[in-house]
Amino acid sequence: MYHIAKRLARNHDIYLLSYTKHPLADGVRRKLKAIEVPIGRAMATKNLGLYYVINSPQIYSSIKTVIKREGVDVIVHANILPSLIASKLAIKLNVPNVYDSLDYFPESASAYYIRGRSLVELGVRTLICPALRSSDAIVTPSLGLKKVVESIVPSKPVYVIPNGVDAELFRPLDRALARKSVGLDEDYYLLLFQGSLDVWIDVMGVVKTLRKLRKTMDVRLLVVGFSHAKYYYKLLLTYAKLYEVDKYIYAYPPQPYERMSLFINSSDVVFAPVKKMLMNFATPLKVAEALACGVPVITTNIAEFKVWYKQGVYTYSTYVELENTIKHLLNNLDEVRASLRGYSHSFRETFSWDRLAEKYKEILKAIVQNF
Numbered sequence: 001m002y003h004i005a006k007r008l009a010r011n012h013d014i015y016l017l018s019y020t021k022h023p024l025a026d027g028v029r030r031k032l033k034a035i036e037v038p039i040g041r042a043m044a045t046k047n048l049g050l051y052y053v054i055n056s057p058q059i060y061s062s063i064k065t066v067i068k069r070e071g072v073d074v075i076v077h078a079n080i081l082p083s084l085i086a087s088k089l090a091i092k093l094n095v096p097n098v099y100d101s102l103d104y105f106p107e108s109a110s111a112y113y114i115r116g117r118s119l120v121e122l123g124v125r126t127l128i129c130p131a132l133r134s135s136d137a138i139v140t141p142s143l144g145l146k147k148v149v150e151s152i153v154p155s156k157p158v159y160v161i162p163n164g165v166d167a168e169l170f171r172p173l174d175r176a177l178a179r180k181s182v183g184l185d186e187d188y189y190l191l192l193f194q195g196s197l198d199v200w201i202d203v204m205g206v207v208k209t210l211r212k213l214r215k216t217m218d219v220r221l222l223v224v225g226f227s228h229a230k231y232y233y234k235l236l237l238t239y240a241k242l243y244e245v246d247k248y249i250y251a252y253p254p255q256p257y258e259r260m261s262l263f264i265n266s267s268d269v270v271f272a273p274v275k276k277m278l279m280n281f282a283t284p285l286k287v288a289e290a291l292a293c294g295v296p297v298i299t300t301n302i303a304e305f306k307v308w309y310k311q312g313v314y315t316y317s318t319y320v321e322l323e324n325t326i327k328h329l330l331n332n333l334d335e336v337r338a339s340l341r342g343y344s345h346s347f348r349e350t351f352s353w354d355r356l357a358e359k360y361k362e363i364l365k366a367i368v369q370n371f
Contacts, residue, residue, distance in 0.1 A: 001076070002032060003166070003357070004357050005032060009032065009034055015066050016035065016036050017082070021042045021051075024048070037062055037063075039062045040061065041058055042055050042058055053081065059082050063086055073096075074367060075095055076100055078101070080124055084134075096136045096367050097136055098136065098138070099131060099132055101138050101139065101145060101149055105128050106120075108200075117199075129152055132152050133152075139160075142308075161356055161363075162283040162308055163288050164353045165288050165292040170264070171294075172265065172293055178261075178262045178263075190219075190221075191210070191267065191270075192221075192267035193225070193272075193273070194225055197223070197226065197232045198227055198232050202273040205273050206239075210243075211243045211245050212323050213323060220248040220250065221271075222263065222267060224251075226253070226254050264289060268329075269295070270287070271297075272298070273299070273322075283305075288347075291311075291312045293344065295337070295340065296336050297314065298314045298315070298322070298329065300315065301316060311340065
């Protein structure tokens with residue numbers, strides 16, 4: 001949503017609900033040319049779910065005020081409880097609204113919790129279903145999620161806008177220069193894991209594979225990202241010490257978006273060991289950005305990836321397949337990278353955020369005109 005909104009904000013007024021005193025407010029924030037709408041009298045909590053529950057009256061009031069005051073043409077929401085509030089308000093105030101269902105929220109929301117995960121999933125499901133029914137249209141980033149949404153609201157129009165890339169920022173760079181820029185040496189193979197390290201990632205598989213590969217080649221792991229509640233990050237380090245590969249894992253905190261291209265181009269292979277969960281049947285940013293840089297990706301065997309990405313994505317179903325595929329890629333790296341660098345040009349054109357934002361704009365225009 002950030003990438004789409006950033007481009008739509010060039011020619012349109014966007015009012016952005018700002019979650020005042022949010023538990024994750026101290027994280028990395030991106031600049032967006034939008035008119036921020038703060039939540040008045042917001043109360044701070046450490047628990048993410050509790051924050052939305054306690055502040056639901058204030059969220060309701062803030063959304064209602066800006067809709068009535070500014071004459072909003074369309075509401076786009078991409079949350080759980082706030083989306084239910086926004087969709088119900090839209091009906092009450094006679095304004096079209098679009099649910100941007102960016103992943104399968106019952107699974108992704110429960111990742112914040114170690115205990116009571118099934119209860120959280122049930123609670124989230126009871127919130128998103130009426131929000132979907134109250135929406136005039138839904139946008140998803142994948143065909144898999146489209147099917148899930150259609151099973152809940154078969155009468156609603158569901159559009160697919162895949163995740164994309166900043167075509168100017170994510171492009172092939174010289175590997176040696178990229179590694180030098182982030183403080184890494186050049187005399188070893190490097191696998192990159194980027195993004196959130198949580199329940200949907202096969203942490204054990206990452207470490208076990210690294211250990212096996214190191215028996216025959218100098219392979220190391222670069223981790224750039226974070227873990228909600230830090231649990232899975234600690235789990236990764238625990239496994240790394242247990243399997244005696246901790247000194248071959250380089251961990252960086254979340255990086256500014258503008259620097260991620262350097263880390264991707266520093267790597268030989270981007271590793272996306274996602275579990276087969278509904279929320280992972282998507283078009284991940286990490287995969288798209290790697291292909292835009294001409295770097296091969298190895299990931300779990302999920303059909304969605306093969307639909308969108310015609311080259312550069314290698315899948316596995318077992319750890320044996322994973323190990324063999326990584327070895328194949330590293331042993332044929334020059335040939336693989338040369339082919340992908342050619343593909344990256346057309347890929348960046350097809351999946352550029354500028355192009356996808358125009359498609360999104362056309363969807364919004366059609367919804368407003370037909371409302």
